[in-house]
Amino acid sequence: MTHPSVLVASNIVKDLGHGAGSVRALKGVSLDLRAGELTLLMGPSGSGKTTLLSILGCILTPTEGTLTVAGNSTSGLNAEALADLRRRHVGFIFQSYNLFPTLTAEENVRLALDVRGERGADVAARAQRALQQVGLGHRMKSYPGNMSGGEQQRVAVARAIAGKPSVILADEPTAALDSENGNAVMELLSEIASGVGAEHAVLAVTHDPRTMKYADRILKIEDGRIVGEERRPDGVDTIHQIARGKKRKTDAKS
Template identity: 50%
Template sequence: MIEIRDLYKTYGSGGAEVHALAGVDLDVAAGEVLMLMGPSGSGKTTLLSVMGCILRATSGSVKIEGREVARMAENKLPEVRLKHFGFIFQGFNLFPALTARENVELALKLKGLKGTRAKAEAAALLEQVGLADKLNAFPSDLSGGQKQRVAIARALAGEPPIVLADEPTAALDSQSGLTVMEILTGLARKRGRAVVVVTHDNRVLQYADRIVRIADGRVVDEEDRERAA
C-alpha cells in the first residue's frame, strides 16, 4: 500500500545541511498496524509528513497504492491526501467552532459528500467510535479520549485506505489510550486499512503488527508482532 525507497529529506544547503530523513526504505501493507518509534528529532514526524504527502521529499521514491507521489506537482498533493489518507493528530486538531458532527461533516464535504448524506454519514462514523450521544457537542465539552475518537471518525471520513496517526495516545489517560488503539487496530484488522502510528507510548506496542525504530533519519530496527511480543 505504501512503498518508500531510499527516501531523503534534507533541510538547508552546503555545510548547513541537515538530513531529517537519510535513506529510508519502508513498506506498509493493507491491514497492518505499523508503529514508528524513536527519540525526539529522529525523523518520525517528518517521515509521517512525507508519507502523507504533506511534506515533499528531497529525493527517493514514495508510492501510494502503486502511484509515485514523491515527484508529483505540489498542487496535485491535496488530492492525493484527500483520496488516500486520514490523519489523526496528537493535539486532536478539531475545529473548536464546530460540533463533533460538523467536524466529521467538514471532512466529508472536502471529499465531495454534501447535505443530508454528509450529516447521516458523519453521525454513523461517530456512532462507530462510540459517540452517538455526542453529535452536537463542541470539542470543549468533550474529554481528551472523546476528542480523539471524534478525530478518528473524521480521519475515517470517505473511507481512506491509509490512516496516519501522530502520537494519538500521548494526551490521553491509559484507558482512553487503549480504547483509541483498539479502534485503530480494528480498522486495520476488520477493514483492511493500513494504519501508521508514531508513538512514544510503550503501553500501546501490544497493538502493533510491526514496530519500526528510527534514529537520525534512518530505520535502525524493525520488529514484527511476534518478536515485539
C-alpha cells in the same frame, strides 16, 4: 491471504532548513504499509518520525526517493495534485486533536468529507456512522470544548476514517491522554486496521511502550534511518483470521 501494500516508500531522503542550518532528517528510509495492519513507529526525539509521516502523507515532498500511495506515484506531482492525493487516500490524526472548536463533532467529521468534494445527504450519514464506529453516537452534536480529551481524539479518529482512506497516519495520538483513554484510542486504531474488509493501513508514531501490545508490526527509527523491525509472531495468522472474517480484538487484548 496477504493484503496489498497501499503505501510504498523507497530510499526517502529529506533535508530540512537551509544553508548552514540544513539538517538531513531522513537518510534513506524504505518501508511499505499493508491494509489490515497497525504499524507503530518508535524512536527518540528528533529521529525523524514527524518528518517521515509528513512525507508519507504527502504534506512534504522528499529530497530524494520515491513514494507510491494507493498505486499512485507522487513523483513529479505539483502541490495541488499532491493535496488531492492526500485528501483522497490519507487520514491524519494528531497529538492535539486539531478539531475546530466552533463546529460540533458531526460537523468536524463532515468537514473532512466536504473538502473531498463529497456532497449530499449521504455525507451526513457517513459522518454519523464514523462517529458511531468510535463509540460517540451519543455526542454528535457536542462541541469539542465540552468533550474529554479521549472523546476529542475519538472524534479526530472518526474524521480520519470517514472518507475511507487507504492510509491512516497518527503522530503520537495518545501523548496527551491518560493511560485509559490512550489505550482506548490504540485499541480503536487496531480495530480500524483489522476490521471488516481490512481496508486501512494504519501507522502510528508513539513513545509509549504500553501501546506496543496493539501493534502488528513495530518499526524503530534512529537518526533518520529505520534500524529495526519487529512483527507480531502471530501476525500472519492474524491476517488469515481476518481474511476468514474473524475479528482480532480478543486476541489483541490477551
